[in-house]
Amino acid sequence: MSLTKIEEQVVGAKQGYAGIVKQGQIVRLTDIEGKQVIDFVVWNNNDRREKLSASYSRSRYFAPEGSEYLPRNTIGEGDWVMSTNCRPLMTILKETAERKGVHDLHHRMCNRFMMNVLGGVDVDGCHEIIGKAIAPFGVDYSEVPDPMNVFMNYPYDIGRNGFFINEPITKAGDYIEFRAEMDVLVAFANCPEDITTACNAGNCTPVKIEIFEDSEAEPFPVLDHYEWLHQELRKRGRVIEKAGL
């Protein structure tokens, strides 16, 4: 790879970002001071009806042939960020936080309801912050999908039968990188929740977005979801029983 930085922006605490990322470009999100969650959402920029599916992202992956079906709670390095059509919008190339794959894909982003009901304050949550960031791109608040909560430490506790919000494990400078598999609109909120939970360890801090272009990357066709699936099956030597198209 031969990377050239084409954008760099520090997004302040409790602020948002939206921007278009072209196929093959790489997005790096850095937790500058540590323990900061980033609520991240993605659209296919050529047809925004197709957007991030948190549940497809965690549950549709190439498990070893013949193995038990095990939907996952989180995704990490090497995994796809999947769309509502069940094909990759982005791929997670790299993450530096230990442990890897900490990012949550279950929790709906915070919003004014949560801030009022749990925190007693009438302030914007991630939903409102993302809604304002995407408005200039012609996307409405009502179209914001469930997010990938980057760096959110949200493990399942079997004994208490539920998910619990723990402090993030990220240290200053930890980052995650995504490659766009098609032209995408990305948006995120630098999560403002510092009242009722340990989500951001009670201290909201800035994050950085950088976008890189890989001058050695070859353009590749964006296949529809069936074509893409068959391509991936063939790559792995799997038999396609029926075309079914």
Ligand SMILES: [Zn+2]
């Ligand atoms: Zn939030």
